[in-house]
Amino acid sequence: MRDAYSNITVRETLAIAARTASANGTGVDRYLSGAAFQDVMIIVHTGTITDGTHAIDVQESDDNATFTSVAASELQGTEPSIGAADDNKMFVVGYKGIKRYVRAAVTASGTTSGGTYGASVLLANPRTAPVVHA
DSSP states (O other), X not given: OOSHHHHEEEEEEEEEEEESSOEEOOOEETTGGGOOEEEEEEEEEEXXXXXXXXXXXXXXXXXXXXXXXXXXXXXXXXXXXXXXXXXXXXXXXXXXXXXXXXXXXXXXXXXXXXXXXXXXXXXXXXXXXXXXXX
């Protein structure tokens, strides 16, 4: 079972929406269905960004209640700051931390009409495979 379908799953953290305000994504459990995923990537995908700055923050938690920003040393790549020049782009940030829950949050500033975007969490390399896709 070394194929992608058996070893990777994707969960939404920030629903695709037209955004003009800051928001917290939904926490994603790395122990989903008992799989104990060892690798995590946050994928931000944009549509049309009309104005403002939308700073993405990768956050972690032990309990899915209290989230803190992930230290830069625990990230691979750079958390994106999305602006009007970032229409129809994809940004990927790796997470090397050990916390059970991860999510994306956004701080929006200078927005009138804002922009459309969302974020997903890709979970890979489970200790228990194959992955149960729900």
